[in-house]
Structures are given as structure tokens and as C-alpha cells.
Amino acid sequence: VQLQASGGGLVQAGESLRVSCTASGGISSGSTLRKDYTMAWFRQAPGKEREFVGYIIPRSDSTAYTDAVKGRFTISRDNADNTVYLQMNSLKPEDTAVYYCAARYGAHPRRASNIYVHWGQGTLVTVSS
Numbered sequence: 001v002q003l004q005a006s007g008g009g010l011v012q013a014g015e016s017l018r019v020s021c022t023a024s025g026g027i028s029s030g031s032t033l034r035k036d037y038t039m040a041w042f043r044q045a046p047g048k049e050r051e052f053v054g055y056i057i058p059r060s061d062s063t064a065y066t067d068a069v070k071g072r073f074t075i076s077r078d079n080a081d082n083t084v085y086l087q088m089n090s091l092k093p094e095d096t097a098v099y100y101c102a103a104r105y106g107a108h109p110r111r112a113s114n115i116y117v118h119w120g121q122g123t124l125v126t127v128s129s
Helices: none
Strands: 002-006 009-012 017-025 037-044 051-056 063-065 073-077 083-088 097-105 123-128
Touching (some): 017 097, 063 073
Antiparallel strands (some): 002 017, 017 083
């Protein structure tokens, strides 16, 4: 599965931004991200390790988030089945990072990055104070 993350940019603290992750290929016929893949967002700030942001489970669309973004960030899917969004509200300078989407076939409500098989290239989000 080829994933393409997009939508990053420069915003001021308190503003909102939505980043997207689209599957551009590699999904077998009859399968979609919505039906079949756990999708997760991770981020990596300068000089820091990659950290979990949130995930969404296939079919049920159940979500979970790290405490640092809970109540501000929301993961959702589109009706066309192969795009996942990360809506980020009330952004803070500490949210500045490269944001990565990741996927794994099946329902895997896990926060560890090493369980995700497919990764997008990352999109940079910069929040100025």
C-alpha cells in the first residue's frame, strides 16, 4: 500500500489544520482502507523520537489518541474509503513536527509504531507562537 500524506503547513498557535493521508495504490480489489486497515498518525519533532498521535480502527471507526492531543485532534475517514484525515484544532507550538500516516491490514488497536507495515512520507506542520 502506497500512502501519501499532505496538507501540512505553517500556522499560528490556536489555529487549525487538517492533514490527509491517501492510499495511491497497492490495495487489492475489493479492499479499502476504511473496511480493512487500521490507520494511525505519528509525529516526529526535531531532535525527538517518533511518537504516537492516534489511530482509527476499520469498520467500527473506533479511535484512540495520545493524551497530549486528546480533545484537540480528530481522526476521520472519507466516504470514498481511501483517505484518512487528521483534524488538528487549537494547535500549540509543541505540536510542531513531521506527521506520518501508517497502516496495517486488520483491526490492530495498538500504539507501537513497529506494528504498522505501510508508511507515508510525512508532512511538516509548523506552529508558531
